[in-house]
Amino acid sequence: MQKNSAAALSPQNQELNSLCSRLLELLLDITVTLVCSGSHSGKTIRILKRFAKPFGFEVYVMLQTKSVSLTLLYSADHRIQQTAIRHIPGLHLNFYFQNMLSRLSWEVCDNGMDLDRLDALYHEIVQTPRYSFYVIWLTTSLANMAFCRLFGGDAYAMLFVFLGTAIACYVRARLLRREIHHLFVLIITAFVSSLTAGCTELFQLGNTASIALATSVLFMIPGVPLINSLIEILEGHILNGLEKIMSACTIIVCIALGLLLTLVILGLENL
Amino acid sequence: MSLEQFFILLEDMFFSFIASFGFGSISNPPFKALLCAGALGAFGHSFRYFLMNMLGVHVVPASFLSALCAGFLAFFIAKKMHTLIEVFTFPAVLPMVPGVPAYNTMISLVKFLNAGFESGHQYLEQVFYNGFLALFVLSALVLGILFPHLMFSKKCWQFPRKS
Numbered sequence: 001m002q003k004n005s006a007a008a009l010s011p012q013n014q015e016l017n018s019l020c021s022r023l024l025e026l027l028l029d030i031t032v033t034l035v036c037s038g039s040h041s042g043k044t045i046r047i048l049k050r051f052a053k054p055f056g057f058e059v060y061v062m063l064q065t066k067s068v069s070l071t072l073l074y075s076a077d078h079r080i081q082q083t084a085i086r087h088i089p090g091l092h093l094n095f096y097f098q099n100m101l102s103r104l105s106w107e108v109c110d111n112g113m114d115l116d117r118l119d120a121l122y123h124e125i126v127q128t129p130r131y132s133f134y135v136i137w138l139t140t141s142l143a144n145m146a147f148c149r150l151f152g153g154d155a156y157a158m159l160f161v162f163l164g165t166a167i168a169c170y171v172r173a174r175l176l177r178r179e180i181h182h183l184f185v186l187i188i189t190a191f192v193s194s195l196t197a198g199c200t201e202l203f204q205l206g207n208t209a210s211i212a213l214a215t216s217v218l219f220m221i222p223g224v225p226l227i228n229s230l231i232e233i234l235e236g237h238i239l240n241g242l243e244k245i246m247s248a249c250t251i252i253v254c255i256a257l258g259l260l261l262t263l264v265i266l267g268l269e270n271l
Numbered sequence: 272m273s274l275e276q277f278f279i280l281l282e283d284m285f286f287s288f289i290a291s292f293g294f295g296s297i298s299n300p301p302f303k304a305l306l307c308a309g310a311l312g313a314f315g316h317s318f319r320y321f322l323m324n325m326l327g328v329h330v331v332p333a334s335f336l337s338a339l340c341a342g343f344l345a346f347f348i349a350k351k352m353h354t355l356i357e358v359f360t361f362p363a364v365l366p367m368v369p370g371v372p373a374y375n376t377m378i379s380l381v382k383f384l385n386a387g388f389e390s391g392h393q394y395l396e397q398v399f400y401n402g403f404l405a406l407f408v409l410s411a412l413v414l415g416i417l418f419p420h421l422m423f424s425k426k427c428w429q430f431p432r433k434s
Contacts, residue, residue: 038298043355046428095300095358099431102355106432130299143293146286150316151371214374221368224298224361230413234421256377263381 013079019115020080023055024072026119028086031061031068033126034101037094040228041237043102050105054112065243090182093224100125133173140219141165148215156206157197157215164196164216183254190217190258198266213262217255222248276325280317287316287366295362304358307348311363315341319367331407338364338415346419349430356427360416367412372405 027048034044045061048070052059056076062069067087074080104121107113113121130136145162153161172189176182197216201209225248232241291312295305315337322333345359376398383394420427 043428093298095298095304095355099301099304099355099358103353103431103433106429110432131296136296139293139296141293143290143296146289146293147366147370149286150283150290150366210374210378211371214371218368218370219294221370223294223365223368227361227364227413227416231417231420234417259374259377260381263378 016074016080017082019055020057020072020074020082022115023052023057024070024082024084026115026122027051027059027070027072028068028084030101030122031063031070032086032088033097035063035068035088036090036092037097038091038224038228039098040231040235041240042232042235043098047102047105050109051118054108055115063237063240065240091225094130096128096130097125100128137166137169140169144215144219147218148212151211151215153208153211153215154206156200157208157212160197160200160205161212161216164193165219167196168193168216169219183250186220186251186254187258187261190220190255191261192258193217193220194259194262195265198262201266213259217259220251220255222251272325280321283320284313284317288313290316290366291362294365298361300358300362301354304352304354305362307352308359308362311341311345311348311359312366314344315363316366330404331411334367334408335411335415338367338412339418342416342419345416346423346427349427353431353433355431356420360420364412364416367408369405369408372401372408376401376405 030051031044031048034047039047041063044063048059048061052072056074057072058075060071060073065088067085069083069085071081071083101122104118104125108118141162144165145158148158148161168189171192172185175185175188193216194213197212198209200206200212225244229241229244229248232238232244288309292305292309295308295312300308318340319330319333319337322328322336323330328336341363342360345356345363348354348359349356379394379397379401383391383398385391386394
């Protein structure tokens with residue numbers, strides 16, 4: 001401690017110190033953005049190292065589910081060292097952010113960059129809007145309908161799966177806005193979606209009701225976290241990988257619960 | 272291959288394109304990449320359909336092979352477009368996810384519990400068969416898609432590099 005405060009007196013060190021704390025803030029922002037947009041641990045750490053290298057710092061990362069801790073260390077003589085920690089909010093997949101940040105990190109690593117410019121470019125990337133909710137609404141419903149077709153559903157099954165997915169997406173968006181627990185929201189969404197698809201069974205439309213029921217909830221399966229968890233385990237981030245698998249399994253169990261509710265209402269013997 | 276089979280394949284491609292495109296759009300990739308991901312998904316699923324229904328390959332090796340081919344195609348597309356490879360590989364396997372076996376596992380499990388131990392053992396067999404089928408297909412898909420990731424990992428990391 002004493003050594004640090006004594007060293008901080010010299011103007012050169014003060015400048016380095018302020019650069020370090022600004023870079024640390026920016027890197028924490030970048031980490032949170034990356035993890036939230038669904039990047040696996042190995043990729044996040046590699047990108048951070050690329051960002052820190054041209055500024056003359058080494059970065060050490062401790063990445064956990066709900067928090068991240070970064071330490072920046074001045075590579076040349078280790079006289080500056082700062083650590084900070086930050087919470088990570090929930091997952092909101094965004095491949096655009098991952099892709100652009102990875103690109104930016106290579107640019108910084110190869111050619112170097114001023115910190116102000118890096119900050120501006122980062123904020124430019126983060127402010128890029130997503131596809132609008134209505135577009136996602138339509139594409140998801142169409143995709144689930146096509147899914148039903150691929151599994152061998154007939155026209156009635158396709159129609160009701162489309163309707164079910166559309167209604168369920170709307171319900172989910174409304175419920176999530178009210179800050180209800182996300183797993184509870186999933187149960188309700190799965191119930192609504194499968195109940196709508198179950199109308200084919202209720203009104204005896206077509207004869208592929210079980211396929212309609214099976215596909216109606218598939219759009220909620222957390223595919224990206226599942227694949228990411230396997231990559232993490234294979235790359236050696238075992239704890240993070242297991243955590244992702246567990247959370248994905250919890251989601252799948254909740255979906256199954258919602259589907260089960262529908263099955264109880266419709267009567268199991270008919271299926 | 273007869274003309275009829277060709278049209279079945281085309282239809283399969285069309286619907287799996289919509290499925291990959293739609294599910295890919297949830298994760299907000301760039302639009303061009305999303306189109307390519309959809310095309311990869313269409314290729315993967317129709318290739319598996321071809322292997323299974325026209326060459327008679329079992330579903331697990333067929334899934335592995337088509338995921339592997341989709342993975343390597345994604346490798347070249349990602350290299351060309353300077354994009355992360357995940358953008359293409361993740362949506363490409365989505366249409367092949369074993370949804371119906373997973374559903375059947377759950378249904379048979381509930382039926383088994385409902386029928387009781389004495390009279391429900393044929394449901395238990397279905398639970399095991401469907402459960403393991405779903406598990407194996409899923410693992411085959413993920414392994415196939417991750418193969419280029421893991422084999423050329425250093426190259427894959429450098430795809431977004433613009434120099």
